[in-house]
Amino acid sequence: MNKPLFLNYNKTDLDREYDNRSKVSNAADYINRWTALSAQVRTDGPAQLDIAYGPSEDETLDVFPVAGVSKAPIHVFFHGGYWKA
Template sequence: MKIAARPDPAWLDSQYNNRALVPEHGVHFERWTTGSQRAREQLGGLLDVAYGHGEGEKLDVFPAQRKPGAPLAPVLVFIHGGYWRSLDKADHSFLAPAFVKQGACVVVPNYAL
């Protein structure tokens, strides 16, 4: 049985660098920012709820839009990317409206970078 060689660490690191892999990433970031601002204005929600003691340990909660007597809402937790080094929960609120309108509660946590 032949054992495969391990990939080069520099190559592996390059595969995580989406800014280098997606040259037009700035366009996507701008769309996320604009959509996220709009979502927070429209939905309100509970913003910057602490779940720990660290500055980065906060989350945003966008409650489901449900009719009285409807069953409890499912919860979608979206952990943003950023290679554990960048970006913020506030950049990803744009995801919430579609799920909230379908009856799901959306939670977007931050984490220590």
């Protein structure tokens, strides 16, 4: 028996709900586009990559400052994570 792990969801239900790639038929197109755009941003502009904020190699952040601007607003994106991309 597949017992509930969270609310009324069992492991099979949770796996299905967190598998966004299976819900979007052209998910690979989006992932490829995001990968290409991310690479472009890293090479086209100023970037400070992999700045450590903790002891783990997973605890890093990237900063993309606005070129030629000394005071600019900041946008912080916290990735909530998923089981599958």
